[in-house]
Structure formats: C-alpha cells, structure tokens
Amino acid sequence: AQKITQTQPGMFVQEKEAVTLDCTYDTSDPSYGLFWYKQPSSGEMIFLIYQGSYDQQNATEGRYSLNFQKARKSANLVISASQLGDSAMYFCAMREGKGGSYIPTFGRGTSLIVHP
Amino acid sequence: GAVVSQHPSWVICKSGTSVKIECRSLDFQATTMFWYRQFPKQSLMLMATSNEGSKATYEQGVEKDKFLINHASLTLSTLTVTSAHPEDSSFYICSARRDTGLNTEAFFGQGTRLTVV
Secondary structure, three states, rough: OOOOOOOOEEEEEEEOOEEEEEOEEEOOOOOOEEEEEEOOOOOOOOEEEEEOOOOOOOOOOOOOOEEEOOOOEEEEEOOOOOOOOEEEEEEEEEOHHHHHHHOOOOOOOEEEEHHH | OOOEEEEEEEEEEEOOOOEEEEEEEEOOOOOEEEEEEEEOOOOOOEEEEEEEEOEEEEEOOOOOOOOEEEEEOOOOEEEEEEOOOOOHOOEEEEEEEEEOOEEEEEEEOOOEEEEEO
C-alpha cells in the first residue's frame, strides 16, 4: 500500500492565485513528520515546509502553509499568491518513527504550472 | 538551511566505464546519507542508506555490486556506478541527515544527471 498519495499528477493555477496540492498519508506510527519539497526543472530538491505529528498548529513558511488534518491523514500544501517561479514538481514526503529511523517516503509528485 | 553539495551535476560516460558521484555535507556532520534514483516524471526511489564507517544498506532490487557506496567520513558519501550501461542513465540524488535534538532533517544535494552512451 502506498504510504504517501498525491492524487493530482498536474495542476494549473493563474499567477497571484492560491493553489492547494493534495497529500494523504498512511501510517500507524503515532510519531511522524510530513514534508513538502519543490523540485524545479534543474532537479534539486528544495525543502519547503515541515509538520510534525504532535504539532498543534499548522505549519507556515512565508507563502507556504500546510493544512494538516490528522484525523483524515491529510497534509495539503497551500501556496498563496502563486508566482511564475513556483512552476515545478512538488513532492510530499513522510518519515515515521523518532529520529533514529529517518527514511523519508515520497509521493509520486504533482506538477504545478503557474500561468500569467 | 544546511548545505549538501553533490558533484558532478551531470556526466556522460561510455558503456562499460565506472562513474563516481560525491555527496558532501558542507556545514554539518552526517552519519547517515541516502541515495535516490529518479526516472523522468517519477518520484524518488530510495536505493540505499549510507552509514559512516559501516556498510550501506541497500533496498530490495538494488545491486550492491553495481552501485558501490562508500561513506568514509562524516561529511562525504560516494556512489560509484560500475560498468555503466545505458539503462543506468538516470537522475541520482543524495540527501544527508542532520540530527538536531528531537528532530531529524534531511537536506538534498543538487542531483547528478547520468547519461550512459
């Protein structure tokens, strides 16, 4: 079974609009972390945002926010005020367990295209 | 954030030759590094977990004799693709784990695009 599911292969958004990228996860471990990465065409993986399973509040980093719904096991990424430079692949990832067993599992990714 | 440098960014080699890819953590010590392979328009597939001073742990289906991993120091792990063939052409990316108290973060290198001709 997939541990990380990203159901949107591709998304389009108009510049300056907000967009939500979906991510659901599956784990029985009470301690886990959720990550979002951006991968532009150059290939590098850019860390965007992190949410711990025990965090009470949704994580935010600038224009990025994570809509964490623990009961639904979803961790959607919200990008506000999209910019042309946001066009890239976006990967949701999860690590389970405490620090000693960090091996992140990645979703298949969502290709985001921001058009003017 | 922490910096992980991967070198080279791209390499073209002939079939049958070996290629070495380096992954360095520049401003922190990384006892654990990870090597991934990514095919076009696909997700990252974990190939192996590299532990400083010990043998790497390979994922199922990854040939350890073909993909040699050496993690000789706390800041350097290398992946050597031996006797490369065109089907080994792919994007290889490493990440280094930084332990900071209760949290562990992994930072990625820039990736290496390998083309075997």
